[in-house]
Amino acid sequence: MQVTPVVWIVTIAVTIAFFVYEFFSHVRKPHEPTIAESARWSAFYIGLALLFGVGVGMVSGWSFGGEYFAGYLTEKVLSVDNLFVFLMIMSTFAVPKAYQQKVLMIGIVIALVLRGGFIAVGAALIANFSWVFYVFGAFLLFLAWQQAFSQHSSDPADGRLMRFVRRRLPVTEEFHGDRLTVKLDGRRFVTPLLLTVLAISVVDVVFAVDSIPAIYGLTSEAYIVFTANAFALMGLRQLFFLVGGLLERLVYLAQGMAVILAFIGVKLVFHALHVNELPFINGGRHVEWVPEIPIWFSLVFIGATIAVAAVASLAKTRAEQAVSSNTSSD
Secondary structure, three states, rough: OOOOOOHHHHHHHHHHHHHHHHHHHHOOOOOOOHHHHHHHHHHHHHHHHHHHHHHHHHHHHHHHHHHHHHHHHHHHHHHHHHHHHHHHHHHHHHOOOOOOOOOHHHHHHHHHHHHHHHHHHHHHHHHOOHHHHHHHHHHHHHHHHHHHHHOOOOOOOOOOHHHHHHHHHOOOOOOOOOOOOOEEEEEEEEOOHHHHHHHHHHHHHHHHHHHHHHHOOOOOOHHHHHHHHHHHHOOOHHHHHHHHHHOOOOOOOHHHHHHHHHHHHHHHHHHHHOOOOOOOHHHHHOOOOOOOOHHHHHHHHHHHHHHHHHHHHHHHHHHHHHHHHHHOOO
């Protein structure tokens, strides 16, 4: 895929422009977004992402277009998992809904910057060391196992970093609007809003480490990796307010993500064997009999897994609600 420096500069500039617009038009003035507002902007960003994918397919070929759509779907699901943890952090710190937009915006921008750094590192590793596919594949298989059995039991709001900050810095007991710091009696204090941002930043690092190897299992094009991540993060703020209640009903999302991560992990290991250069595996020669999983199959598999996880989750919660209502009526 031929991507000139000019295309990179324009893409990054447009991405920054979108976030700047978001801040000044929606976040700068604290308010709780309505469902209608969140739905409109979520639909806009999803539509924009799909339109971009069609453009990639028409300009660079549908093989790259398929890689983009598979990557975007995967990153979107991983981003929705972010929302579970964001929701827990917001609840722990009791952040008023009017101020949650600012926290989310800062968290999303930090996530994009972190992922940009990991994308650059990943691209350099892949370009110079074919064995890195083994490492990424094994890492994703480990994450898949962890995701399948994880209950998000650890609380980032009460982690070591938060305890360290509380010991070292003076923290106010209450919020002071949407300010991150405030001066009281001539002394500078940090507010709970800043602690919330720090907790979300820690989560951003973890999810960046998770997501970049996953998408590199679907494409080796850094431009596709970046744009898929950027579009997955765009609209995440609106999605938080739109599906906040629905998140608790997606009980099988973690298992669905585990299946996707395991699939990509296997795909990466297959690709590593196909381009093998390690002397202790097949004498340093490529393992030709190992199949390369086509991108169309990856796209179908990921889409089907998401659909099954969502339908199964909603069916289970609906059944549990029916049983609960029958029990209460008795």
